[in-house]
Amino acid sequence: MAVYTEVSDEALRAFLAGYDLGGLVAFRGIAEGVENSNYALRTTGGDFILTLYERRVDPAELPWFLGLMRHLAARGLACPQPVAGRDGEALRELAGRPAAICTFLPGVWPRRPSVAHCAPLGGALAALHAAGEGFPAERANALGPAGWAPLLERCRPNGDTVQPGLCAELDGHLAAILRDWPQGLPRGHIHADLFPDNVFFLPDPERRPRVSGLIDFYFACTDILAYDVAICLNAWCFEPDLAFNVTKARAVLAGYSRVRPLSAAEMAALPVLCRGAAVRFLLTRLYDWANTPAGAMVTRKDPLEYLRRLRFFAAAEEVSAYGI
């Protein structure tokens, strides 16, 4: 939860003067998102989200993110649509930071995802992958396999303070994952961070959850499509006690496959992709754990939750061993 940058009234008013959005009605910090500062903005023209880009986002990459969102929205995906100012530019500056206004999406993210959320989630992920086709520019995955060994090195000085022997265990997992990493699987633009707090739902007329929107595309990149599925299996299919819920995993895969069928090669690669996804979140959490100043306004997330996931996925060579 985060608002890192306060925006003065004068700065906000001057910023909004660059848009055709009408008069300011309300402006509240949102307690969600840990990377950027987000404000709920209401004008006489409607509801919007104003994002100020902080810390981890490279300003040079923002045109790619905003371009992808525009491309996805134009193809019917329910995602935030960047709003251009009078001069046609969506990427602007506010309070010394890059900033953009996007459309507001209705919906509620599930605090406790149930099986009923998982098939719609899978379907929405596949729809995102399909809608991303045709967006020409690529963005390398900075937190993909090539980044894991360097990140582990940066964690090494403090990593074992979280759990003795952790770095050595990760050395072993990482060598195996990089050795087994699949080649030749279908690639495209992936979300790469589709956790429950990035997926909004509303009930359909039968009160079943329906995805109303996907948000937070600032880890999006161009990579193996099935790796995005593996991230969702990590993010959506473990219970609070970290038991793997195979019913949820089946629902994610079924929902995905109804929109974009997974090939036999993609299914066969899921175990190593899931191990890789577990390592990716373990390493960034481990780094943050060891490097977040005490008193920072961020909830540090426990890296060891992902060690549990990693060990689970590493215990089997084939997806059928998980019960899928």
Added chain:
Amino acid sequence: MAVYTEVSDEALRAFLAGYDLGGLVAFRGIAEGVENSNYALRTTGGDFILTLYERRVDPAELPWFLGLMRHLAARGLACPQPVAGRDGEALRELAGRPAAICTFLPGVWPRRPSVAHCAPLGGALAALHAAGEGFPAERANALGPAGWAPLLERCRPNGDTVQPGLCAELDGHLAAILRDWPQGLPRGHIHADLFPDNVFFLPDPERRPRVSGLIDFYFACTDILAYDVAICLNAWCFEPDLAFNVTKARAVLAGYSRVRPLSAAEMAALPVLCRGAAVRFLLTRLYDWANTPAGAMVTRKDPLEYLRRLRFFAAAEEVSAYGI
């Protein structure tokens, strides 16, 4: 900034079933307010704020707070109005905590209050005091003069770690304040925490700031009305470098007096009331500073900012010495 309590989808849906507010459209945590969890709630019936009461709020006092807000709103004050459920009750329970839905107020709180905000602020404070007349129940000020000496005792074990000699200096100030504390001044229901983040503004047709709403009544109590003015002089009239801005103070007093004239006795008491208000915020900040666990999701506020204010107000016996 704070959302302390997460609300599950099922709990939220069951909670909303107790109201006639239509279907759920959106639900976002708000990064404002340090005492309670606040969510922006949108239903097909409109926009609302859902508050879960945490920590410092005594559940037994909630009916008084909600009753006061209802009384003030009925008398035309722009403040959150508690929304009753189908059974007529506004105070309910959600996620194991007392909870209430209130109406949404438009407006933006000023990150950097200017002179132009101060007269409207003063007028809104006086309007609050006038609107509070006739609300029969009283609530003692738990953070009033009688509470300061006990609070200082609770700060004593760690207080001097913030600044050597701090507790002894406060002993001296506190004895003088309690000796000089005025008797017989007009009393009523006061807000007692009317800082800039609790006052929303919107521009009027001439683009001058106009108060659009007052929020966060959970420190409200029954006390000396002019003490509320003294709190505002502390909260609104010091620059970031802690220089007192006499132009702002004059504007607060002028705005207030246009709605409810301050008597000569109230004006004469302002210096000691201002010293008391500075001590009140100094002590709660000092207590929090020494007792907030590292890593808590709350920005600790510097208690010494209020030592500077206290020293400023203590340097003069009469309000005219401040330049007012």
